[in-house]
Amino acid sequence: MNKRGIKVFLPFLVAAIALAATSCCPPVIPTPYVAEEFPISTNRANQWGSTVSGNIVVWSDERNGNRDIYGYNLSTNTEFAICTDPSDQMGPAISGDIVVWWDWRNGNGDIYGYNLSTDTEFAICTHPAGPRAAAISRDIVVWVDYRNGIADIYGYNLATAEESAIYTNPYSSQESPAISDDVVVWVDYRNGNADIYGYNLATAEEFAICTNRAFQGWPKISGDIVVWRDERNAIIENRDVYGARLSFED
Numbered sequence: 001m002n003k004r005g006i007k008v009f010l011p012f013l014v015a016a017i018a019l020a021a022t023s024c025c026p027p028v029i030p031t032p033y034v035a036e037e038f039p040i041s042t043n044r045a046n047q048w049g050s051t052v053s054g055n056i057v058v059w060s061d062e063r064n065g066n067r068d069i070y071g072y073n074l075s076t077n078t079e080f081a082i083c084t085d086p087s088d089q090m091g092p093a094i095s096g097d098i099v100v101w102w103d104w105r106n107g108n109g110d111i112y113g114y115n116l117s118t119d120t121e122f123a124i125c126t127h128p129a130g131p132r133a134a135a136i137s138r139d140i141v142v143w144v145d146y147r148n149g150i151a152d153i154y155g156y157n158l159a160t161a162e163e164s165a166i167y168t169n170p171y172s173s174q175e176s177p178a179i180s181d182d183v184v185v186w187v188d189y190r191n192g193n194a195d196i197y198g199y200n201l202a203t204a205e206e207f208a209i210c211t212n213r214a215f216q217g218w219p220k221i222s223g224d225i226v227v228w229r230d231e232r233n234a235i236i237e238n239r240d241v242y243g244a245r246l247s248f249e250d
Contacts, residue, residue, distance in 0.1 A: 040057055040072050040079075041059065041061070041070065041072060041079060043061065043063045044063075045061065045062040045063035045064075046061075046062045047059050047060070047061050047062070047070070048060055049090060049091055049092060051092060051093060051094055052094070053094040053095055053096060054096070055073055055074040055075040056071055056072070056073060056074070056094060056099075056116065057071065057072045057074065058070070058071045058072075058082065058092040058093075058094050058099050059071075059092060060089065060090040060091065060092060060101075064084060066086060066087065066088050067088040067089055067090045068081065068082075068083055068084045068085070068089055069081075069082040069083040069084075069089045069092050069099065069101050069114075070082060071099070071116075082099055082114050082116075083101070083103070083112065083114060083121065085103070085105050086105075087103065087104040087105040088103075088104045089101050089102065089103050089104070089112070090102050091132070091133060091134065093134055093135050093136045094136065095136040095137050095138055096138065097115055097116040097117040098113055098114070098115055098116070098136060098158065099113060099114045099116065100112070100113045100114075100124060100134045100135075100136050100141050101113075101134065102131075102132050102133065102134060106126060108128055108129075108130040109130040109131065109132050110123065110124075110125060110126040110127075110130070110131060111123075111124040111125040111126075111131050111132075111134045111141065111143050111156075112124060113136075113141065113158075124141055124156050125143065125145070125154070125156060125163065127145065127147050129145065129146040129147040130146055131143045131144065131145045131146070131154065132144050133175065133176060133177065135177050135178050135179050136179065137179040137180050137181055138181065139157055139158040139159040140155055140156070140157055140158070140179060140182075140184075140201065141155060141156045141158065142154070142155045142156075142166060142177045142178075142179050142184050143155075143177065144174070144175050144176075144177060145165075148168055148170065150169070150170065150172070150173055151173035151174055151175050152165060152166075152167060152168040152169070152174055153165075153166040153167045153168075153174045153177050153184065153186050153199075154166060155184070155201075166184055166199050166201075167186070167188075167197070167199055167206060169188075169190055171190070172188065172189040172190040173189050174186045174187065174188050174189070174197075175187050176217065176218055176219060178219055178220050178221050179221065180221040180222050180223055181223070182200055182201040182202040183198055183199070183200055183201070183221060183246065184198060184199045184201065185197070185198045185199075185209060185219045185220075185221045185226050186198075186219065187216065187217050187218070187219065191211060193213060193214070193215060194215045194216050194217050195208065195209075195210060195211045195212070195216055196208075196209040196210040196211075196216045196219050196226065196228050196244075197209060198221075198226070198246070200248065203248075209226055209244050209246075210228065210230070210242065210244060212230070212232050213232075214230065214231045214232035214234065215229075215230070215231040215234075216228050216229065216230050216231075216242070217229045224245055224246040224247070225243060225244075225245055225246075226243060226244045226245075226246060227241060227242070227243040228241070228242060228243070229241060230242040
């Protein structure tokens with residue numbers, strides 16, 4: 001074989017050897033491990049309801065004799081107060097620089113927020129019916145709302161300052177909303193038991209996620225994965241965790 005032929009053949013030979021090596025020796029996937037455990041808040045009062053986004057951890061804190069919202073910056077190891085109004089604040093959620101929570105300063109439970117980048121607190125929903133259970137993803141805040149005499153799912157767009165109903169049903173309740181990007185999920189009782197339903201904000205389409213006749217509750221969502229507590233095996237076993245992968249392709 002001449003030199004010109006060798007030059008043409010060698011790249012294919014090298015590629016074949018590399019492919020064979022990969023086939024017989026698959027890449028080693030590192031096993032996750034705890035590199036470091038560390039305290040975030042060890043105040044003698046109770047702290048609960050913690051959640052995290054990026055380097056910021058937030059929680060409800062009872063050090064002042066009521067329930068306030070505190071935070072901790074993991075990059076600077078700095079703890080800070082977010083809301084210490086004398087009333088109770090609880091159930092914080094965070095996405096980026098925005099923290100939201102359930103606030104009792106007006107006596108009926110409202111949804112308030114705080115912008116960490118501007119140190120600005122703001123009201124999101126103060127309807128007298130008493131909204132609760134807020135969740136947030138990017139610019140969208142969702143919550144359970146009782147203005148129609150039953151639990152519905154409402155939302156608020158921080159970018160446009162617009163509030164809207166996400167799902168209302170005069171005959172059944174909806175609760176425990178969660179959101180990731182454009183998808184909202186919740187517990188829905190329209191079928192006489194607790195099921196998991198969802199709504200695509202981008203397409204304004206509602207869809208069922210799990211309608212098993214057993215109880216499904218407390219859904220969470222991240223990207224295209226939804227998880228929830230499921231009791232379909234409770235008679236013979238115990239409460240389980242189930243999940244679903246969403247696909248929005250035609």
